Amino acid sequence: MKFIVSLITTSFLLFSGSLLADGHAKTIMLSTKGPGAGNPFWASVEAGAKDAAEEFGVNLIILSPPQESDVMAQVAQIEDQIAKGVDGIAIAPTDPNAVAPILDDAIASGVPVVYIDTNGINEGVTFIGTNNINGAALAAQYICDNVPAGSDVAILQGMITQTTGQHRAEGSHKGLEACGLNIVAELPANWDTAQGMSVTEDIITGNPNIKAIFASNDNMGLGAIQALKNADMLNDVVVVGFDANPDAAASVAAGEMSATIAQFSYNMGYMGVENALKLANGESIPDNIDTGTVLVTAENAADFM
Amino acid sequence: MDKSQDSTFVKLIPFFEKYGILLLILIMVTVLHILQPDVFLSWRNITNVFKQVSWQSMLALGVFMVIVTAGIDLSVGSIIMLSLMGLAIASKAGMPWYVVMLVAPAVGFLCGLFNGLGITLLKMPHPFIMTLGTLYIFRGVGNLISGGVPITGFADEIRVIGNGKIKLDTILGEGTREYIPTSLILMIVIFFIFWVFLNHTRIGKWIYAIGGNPGAARAAGINVNRILIIVYTLCGFLAGIGGLILAGRTNSAYPNAGLQSELDAIAAVIIGGASFFGGRGTVLGVFAGVMIMGILRNGLNLMNVSVFWQQVLIGSIIIIAVYIDVLRRDFSTRK
Amino acid sequence: MSEEIVLEAQSISKFFGTITALNDVNLKITKGEVLGVVGDNGAGKSTLMKVLSGLYKQSEGSLFFSGNKVNLNSPRDSQNLGLEMVYQDLALAGNLPIGDNIFLGREPVKKVGPFNFLDHTKRKQLTEEHLAKLKINVKSADQKVEELSGGQRQAVAIARATAFNAKIVIMDEPTAALAVKEVGKVLDLILNLKSLGVSVIVISHRMDDIFSVCDRVMALFQGTNFAESLLKDTSRDEVIGWIMGKKD
Structure with a gap:
């Protein structure tokens, strides 16, 4: 009632x-x-x-x-x-x-x-x-401008089940390929710092001559930097992230991450x-x-x- | 036992034991109605709550039976995803809708059977281990067969379980927007069937006996392994029904479906008064546990409360509900 | 006392690898008789009972139920012949009511269409009748076993064993876990079974049990028949001596 x-x-x-x-x-x-x-x-x-x-x-x-x-x-x-x-x-x-x-x-x-x-x-x-394809292409362009042609490069993908992850993977892949870089690895690290680190560890073990890594987001990029630091390779590798979150911006300012892409x-x-x-x-x-x-x-x- | 000084209070104990949890729901409903007088008891919101809990209630019911045998099934969240993917692939393959609808429960059934056979035949030291393994395996298989991408768009017939609406025009007059979700009807029917199964069949009784003392069940000539296989299979089957509901609700088989929902299911079962040590709990209690979690989340959403607080509150309710149970048990053994 | 022999074991031996658990053991029990079996730990009491109930198969020797030679392959077989065990760990499900425990695995059902549903009314009625027959007092047949005292649980376990016209009941230490005041009730129950024509084999360490309910007592020592006597012809001290392997 x-x-x-x-x-x-x-x-x-x-x-x-x-x-x-x-x-x-x-x-x-x-x-x-x-x-x-x-x-x-x-x-x-x-x-x-x-x-x-x-x-x-x-x-x-x-x-x-x-x-x-x-x-x-x-x-x-x-x-x-x-x-x-x-x-x-x-x-x-x-x-x-x-x-x-x-x-x-x-x-x-x-x-x-x-x-x-x-x-x-x-x-x-x-x-x-954000147009993620364009954003990732912007990151790829930066890498093309900062490493010698023909260098080994890698892409850390986000969750590849998501459009954002797919677009950033697509934009970076096309951009890096277009300027004649050699993509040796394209692996998902699911937007995660810890996974970004462990995937990077695997990549650099197999590809010691790597010159650049594009991380589809900053968290994975920061993980990659950690892995490169541990391997004493950070000075030789350009790392570009995506999102420009404050941690990543601080890392860029400190000269560890080379660049990141800001979304508004x-x-x-x-x-x-x-x-x-x-x-x-x-x-x-x-x-x-x-x-x-x-x-x-x-x-x-x-x-x- | 001959002390016959039963006070009214003592007489009330069995009543609370049986219906105390419903009282808790009534209190929650009253409080939320006072806090959200315009919305909480609106038809739309009430149907929302039922729609939101319908798929989880299937997992909770299955996990409940497993917990009654003093077991655990961690794989139900992954079963829901795998059965959803199976359904989506059957749908994409152009199978007729009635076949597609059978695929989800059938996949769930097979997953549950796999768990049951693994636990009994491989003599796993605890079901935790087998189902922890299949938690990864089933989700992995789901991603393998779908390629890890969402599959979207099912026929309306397939979606009727999760998304169907029984219009009330005929009762409430032409043009009424109120309806009863099909998933609510399904939930009531399934809970009733399992209530009958657990309380009025021999296998149901044996499930409780196994949870109470597996040795006693064995001594009574009950084939304990056979019953365990049945229980895990039914649990998987119910998760498959959950997948069918989710297919209707989201119109999509997506990779994160059911992720961590096994924990929600376990929480609902525990809040509903089942014992982790087996042998104890009722179907009504599970229903109440599911509703408490659903109502709490709904109420907090309506009040725009951050999900962080929702997590804190649900965790607290689990502990409080079990603590009340501990107090009650203390009291009843002391009397 | 009738001289009808309901169970007889002849020359039973049981070997586990090189270990001889039983060596040429004989046992017989007549209708309505209460037989006490005593012996130290490892004397072979449990092994003998497991052979009688079909849980173990004897290595040598034969079993006769009511004069017929039988081959037991599982406890199911001995149950069908009317022999029931009451286990020391009781084998009851504490979360279930008394009636459910008594009828566990043998629940009365009623058919509704193609389905068998539990017949709660019939189970309750049968439970009450059976408890009344054995003069077991509980508040209600619906009481959960875990709410009962140790003696009441023992009574339920015995009720369970005798619910299906058992002819012989084997009880393993039926009073071991009980408070003193409850022991009497269980012993009364044993006498009650006897008066109903049931034969009871009681394994016990407690001379009080043996001497208050048994008609006859036999002692095993190191897997063999050591001594046997009608109760009226022996004494506590003598039986205690048997347990320790001493004979005058």
Whole structure:
């Protein structure tokens, strides 16, 4: 009985709530792949989102699964927030395929969605993020400019099951091949520092003449540097990372990592909220919004620390 | 035993023993309703909770039976992924939908059988070791057959288990958006079947007997190994059903499916009052354990609480639930 | 006392490799008789009982159940002939109620369509009847075994052994783990079985047990028949002497 009463009151409240919503601040949900507290990249996405929320007067909800692999936690969070009644969602999908149905549900029930950082598979949903192929090509170009032609080089791949991992692997591979470098190893280290280190140890054992390593993210790059240090090879090998997280920027400034690629993660959060709001207000936005990449070397590393 | 000074309080103990956990759910629901009056008890949110727990509840039920025999199955998260991949490959191969739907439970069944045979025939010192091994093997095989990439897009018929909606237009009037998720119906049916199995069949009774004292079961002429194989096979089968639900829910077979979900399943079973030493626990308790975890996560999501806190809270609930059980046991032996 | 011999073992020997555990041992028991078997550790009591129950196969000698020569290949065979063992470790599942333990492995079922479901009502009724027959007092047949005292557990174990018309029950140290006040109840139960026409073989170290329930006592020493006597013709001191291998 109590249940039914609360059901009736609840639906009434929901109904009246939706009537009032137009005159009030919109609520936008930012769903990232991992908590900002655990990862500087997501922290900067969150910072951008918060700044946008303040600027546009948006009520911002930030939620993320405990780790990137916990796909169903992200699905549940989105589901719960739709039930609660958000006006728009900016999401970095943990697994674009698996979250697609729930986002279709959201769109069907009138909640607009934009993807940030990682593109999804839902048709007609705007992607706001880095063009990872271009970013990786930028890294490859730096390596081409800094090692002799024909040198041995290696690529540390991210999770190759993900589009981001695939694009960075593709962009770097094409770039390094195009300028005549000899790719001796392309191995996944799953975005992880420890794995980056152990994979690098294996690579340098088999290829002592290696001249450059492209790590698909900074964590793996920092692992690679550790391995090279231990083998006393760091002075001979150019290491280029991706993401320009503060640790990596510090490493670049200290002359250990040669370069990294900055994604404008702040832009992803900021533009994600901005564009989700536009959609919620009935405006239209382009299908692809590039947040850009830039090469970070010793000269500009300080800006990213 | 002849002391017949049963106070009302003592009389209430068996009641709490049986239904105390449901009381806990009621308290959680009340608190969350007060904190989130607009949302928590809304139809949409309630169906959300059931949808969210449906696939995990299958794992919990399977792991529960294994834990009743004083065993453990760490491989269920990987079984869910492998059965999902099997389903996806069958779907991509263009098999008819009813065959595709059978593939997931069938793969789960075979994985469970593999565990059961390994534990009994290879005489593994503890099921922990066999299923720790298969935790890696099954996920590895899943990645091998799928190439490590997600396979997306299943027919609507296949998705009906995980994503189907039973519309309530006829009852609540034309145009109502409320519905009952198919996965909820499936969950209720499966839990009922396994309740009957564990409480009203000889094999069910023997499963408890093995957990209580395997020596006694053997002395009673029960073929303990045969029962263990049945239990692990059913556990795998249920994980396969979980895979089928997940296929409907996500429309995708993805490499991280079910990752670490064995721990959630074990947690739900323990919260639900089953003993790690075997022989103790009820199907209703498992259901309650699953619901407690589901409601807690849902409530915290609604209140925008960071997942770090969710982890802390779920961990605390495991310890508190078991501690309450310890206190209760202390009390009942002292009476 | 009837002279109908229900079980007889003739010239039983059992070798484990070069070790002789039993050497030409004879044993017989009549209907409704309580036979005490005594002996020091390693005297061969347990081995003999395992041979009687079919867990071990004798190396030499023959077994006769009610006069018929039998070949036991497993405990199942001896159970079918009406012989039940009550193990020292009780072999009960503490998490299950009394009734479930008594009927474990032999649960009464009812058929519903193609399925067999447990018949809880029948099990409960049979349990209560059986407990009443043996005059075993418990709060309820649904009580869990782990909630029972040691003596009650022993009683349940004996009830389990006799639930299916056992003719002979072998009890291995039935009072060893019990509090003093509970010993009497178990001994009463043994006398009760006797009055129901069941033959009981009691293995015990405790002279009190032997002298309060047995009709006859036999002693094994180093795997052989050492001495045997009707209880009324012997004394505690004499039996203790037998255990230590001393005969007057």
